[in-house]
Amino acid sequence: MFRPNAASGVPIYLQLMEQVKHAIETGALRAGDQLPGIRPLAEELVINPNTVAKAYRELEHDGVIELRHGAGAFVTGAAREKKLTDRLRAGQAIVAAAVDKLRARGVTEAEIRRLVEAELTRLTVKGDQRG
Amino acid sequence: MADGFVIETADLRKTYDGIDALRGLTVSVPTGSIYGFLGRTGAGKTTTIKILLGMARPTAGRASVFGLPAHSPTASVDIRRRTGFVGDEKGLYDAMTVRGMIRHTASFYPQWSRELEEQYLRRFDLGAERGIKTLSRGMRTKLALLLALCRGADLLVLDEPTTGLDPAATEDVLQALVGHAADHGTTVFFSSHQLTDVEQIADHVAIIDRGRTAVTGALDDLRQNYRRIQLVFDGDAPAYTFQVKGVERVKRSGRVMTVLSSAGIDGVLGEARQLNPVSTDSAPVTLKDIFLDTVAVED
Amino acid sequence: MIWQQAFFETRWRFLIGLVLLPVSAMFVALSYAQVTALAQSVTATPDTALGREIATAMEMAKRYDSYVWSQWFQRNGAQLGAFFAAIIGTGGLLSQSAAARLFTLSLPVSREKLLAARAAAGLGQVLALTFVPALVIVIVSPAIGRSFPVLDALAYVLCLFAGSAVFFSLAFFLSSVFANVWTPVVLSLCAGPVLGGLDVITGGGFSLPRMAHGESYFYGHGLPWLMLLISAGVSLTLLYAGTRLIARQDF
Numbered sequence: 001m002f003r004p005n006a007a008s009g010v011p012i013y014l015q016l017m018e019q020v021k022h023a024i025e026t027g028a029l030r031a032g033d034q035l036p037g038i039r040p041l042a043e044e045l046v047i048n049p050n051t052v053a054k055a056y057r058e059l060e061h062d063g064v065i066e067l068r069h070g071a072g073a074f075v076t077g078a079a080r081e082k083k084l085t086d087r088l089r090a091g092q093a094i095v096a097a098a099v100d101k102l103r104a105r106g107v108t109e110a111e112i113r114r115l116v117e118a119e120l121t122r123l124t125v126k127g128d129q130r131g
Numbered sequence: 132m133a134d135g136f137v138i139e140t141a142d143l144r145k146t147y148d149g150i151d152a153l154r155g156l157t158v159s160v161p162t163g164s165i166y167g168f169l170g171r172t173g174a175g176k177t178t179t180i181k182i183l184l185g186m187a188r189p190t191a192g193r194a195s196v197f198g199l200p201a202h203s204p205t206a207s208v209d210i211r212r213r214t215g216f217v218g219d220e221k222g223l224y225d226a227m228t229v230r231g232m233i234r235h236t237a238s239f240y241p242q243w244s245r246e247l248e249e250q251y252l253r254r255f256d257l258g259a260e261r262g263i264k265t266l267s268r269g270m271r272t273k274l275a276l277l278l279a280l281c282r283g284a285d286l287l288v289l290d291e292p293t294t295g296l297d298p299a300a301t302e303d304v305l306q307a308l309v310g311h312a313a314d315h316g317t318t319v320f321f322s323s324h325q326l327t328d329v330e331q332i333a334d335h336v337a338i339i340d341r342g343r344t345a346v347t348g349a350l351d352d353l354r355q356n357y358r359r360i361q362l363v364f365d366g367d368a369p370a371y372t373f374q375v376k377g378v379e380r381v382k383r384s385g386r387v388m389t390v391l392s393s394a395g396i397d398g399v400l401g402e403a404r405q406l407n408p409v410s411t412d413s414a415p416v417t418l419k420d421i422f423l424d425t426v427a428v429e430d
Numbered sequence: 431m432i433w434q435q436a437f438f439e440t441r442w443r444f445l446i447g448l449v450l451l452p453v454s455a456m457f458v459a460l461s462y463a464q465v466t467a468l469a470q471s472v473t474a475t476p477d478t479a480l481g482r483e484i485a486t487a488m489e490m491a492k493r494y495d496s497y498v499w500s501q502w503f504q505r506n507g508a509q510l511g512a513f514f515a516a517i518i519g520t521g522g523l524l525s526q527s528a529a530a531r532l533f534t535l536s537l538p539v540s541r542e543k544l545l546a547a548r549a550a551a552g553l554g555q556v557l558a559l560t561f562v563p564a565l566v567i568v569i570v571s572p573a574i575g576r577s578f579p580v581l582d583a584l585a586y587v588l589c590l591f592a593g594s595a596v597f598f599s600l601a602f603f604l605s606s607v608f609a610n611v612w613t614p615v616v617l618s619l620c621a622g623p624v625l626g627g628l629d630v631i632t633g634g635g636f637s638l639p640r641m642a643h644g645e646s647y648f649y650g651h652g653l654p655w656l657m658l659l660i661s662a663g664v665s666l667t668l669l670y671a672g673t674r675l676i677a678r679q680d681f
Contacts, residue, residue: 006330009415011351039313046306048165048334049313054351118412147680186535187680204540204677212538220529226438238431239537275533 016055035073143192154342167329176322215279219290242283269300289321362408436551455563515594516618519601593642599668606672
């Protein structure tokens with residue numbers, strides 16, 4: 001379900017967090033579902049167990065999952081899930097509109113992807129500086 | 132263990148027959164980390180490992196493992212008792228069988244786990260009665276890894292564990308390392324010139340260059356703090372020396388100036404404003420970029 | 431297990447010796463009848479070196495115990511013993527492949543212990559190679575209606591072992607200097623003639639070969655205690671020096 005890319009410049013724990021959130025947003029993971037344990041996930045993805053632990057800790061901090069001692073990690077409340085999905089649907093509409101506009105101006109697909117990534121990078125960087 | 136570090140070196144130097152193999156190596160390996168020790172061939176990786184395990188003595192500087200001085204022959208025996216080692220040539224005794232090699236090695240470690248031994252024998256599909264001479268490089272690596280993992284070590288030291296292995300064997304080795312570290316909290320210190328391996332499983336790295344530490348830190352911090360900033364000017368990019376901290380490298384090519392920063396972008400952008408660039412752009416940097424920028428540059 | 435490994439390394443050399451030496455010793459003992467028969471048909475002319483040697487051999491062959499001593503403890507046994515001691519003493523850490531050496535060095539054992547185990551295992555093998563053939567002689571002698579005193583055999587074994595140990599220790603030391611296998615063997619074996627030459631210069635007062643052969647015991651002068659002590663000292667010094675060299679080395 002998760003597949004972080006080690007070679008991208010983005011920290012693996014951030015990628016893993018995004019992928020868990022994405023899985024919840026798409027409905028692949030639902031409230032109460034159990035996430036894989038740290039050890040099996042680290043071994044399956046062949047990534048550092050500390051990285052998995054860090055991602056889970058951050059996700060718990062964000063309220064996305066709940067770490068029950070000894071039992072594992074579980075996806076939290078359904079309301080948030082719904083809200084996220086709605087938010088995502090709204091976002092998708094905005095992106096679709098923007099992409100249509102850009103294409104109308106002759107911006108290629110690759111260029112659009114690059115623009116979005118550069119913008120996200122800028123945000124990430126700003127976020128880092130604050131944090 | 133002082134300050135939660137399993138391995139600590141400070142300004143470590145080693146001269147072999149007049150050749151400087153190490154010229155001031157400083158690393159601290161946190162307990163429980165998987166530490167990637169990156170460098171080109173001949174950068175001093177093997178020399179460092181030899182010093183840590185008491186196979187060679189430092190010319191100057193300090194190296195300690197578990198808080199014990201690595202240069203002391205008696206302390207070194209204690210260090211080795213708690214350490215699993217996989218050498219870069221996967222050297223084992225050719226005249227022995229797999230089983231013989233395992234029994235021989237097991238006899239040195241009171242905490243040897245027969246259960247893990249059986250488990251890894253099956254998992255790695257190592258025929259116990261096969262002669263070591265007949266094993267492929269991948270199989271030898273797996274046997275060497277088995278020998279290192281079953282002894283109940285607190286620290287694993289691996290010299291280029293995946294060099295010369297095919298992708299499947301590489302994945303097997305890395306997976307076993309990750310799984311073992313997760314189960315037992317073992318600290319893993321492995322040298323490599325394979326960036327992909329380090330990026331995949333390490334949480335801390337040191338990049339060493341010609342016997343010196345070039346970059347060290349938590350991999351996530353490096354990924355978050357290293358940025359490549361591109362400044363485009365109207366005319367030729369000016370020759371300018373940045374005062375702000377964290378500027379690792381500046382390259383100029385025509386109208387473009389590229390700055391590698393190890394401390395985010397704000398400082399560099401703030402200072403760059405006075406140069407009046409027509410546009411600025413920044414992008415995250417992969418470990419490969421950091422490696423190439425800090426190590427491979429000829430000077 | 432370091433003992434086992436040390437034994438393992440030289441096991442083939444040892445086992446070959448363990449077959450070759452006792453068989454050779456048995457052959458010496460069992461051929462006494464033929465030799466006495468031969469002695470009666472030969473008249474040696476003591477004008478030439480060869481003639482003198484033959485005459486000596488004939489003289490020695492008159493009694494069984496002197497025959498065995500001259501043929502085995504003074505000749506075959508001594509030569510084979512020195513040879514096998516030198517090849518068993520050769521090898522160790524430096525002769526391993528670079529990779530196997532690092533594995534050995536990564537084990538939780540001090541280098542001193544590693545080398546001490548090798549020295550002890552090797553000396554044990556050398557002792558067996560001097561003792562077993564002597565035992566064989568004692569055992570097979572009754573088969574041809576003769577006997578060889580156990581006490582005499584033990585005295586000669588002690589002397590022979592002390593002599594062989596010097597060769598072993600020399601090869602052991604040289605193996606800490608040279609990484610290849612042949613140099614230590616060749617140099618150690620060259621030590622034989624050199625010691626012979628030294629023998630001539632010193633007038634035989636401190637002769638390692640004579641001590642090793644148990645000559646003084648044979649001629650009724652008892653065991654050569656001083657020389658035994660000196661050779662033991664030489665062996666220990668060589669072993670210690672070899673161990674120090676390895677212990678100080680960077681790999």
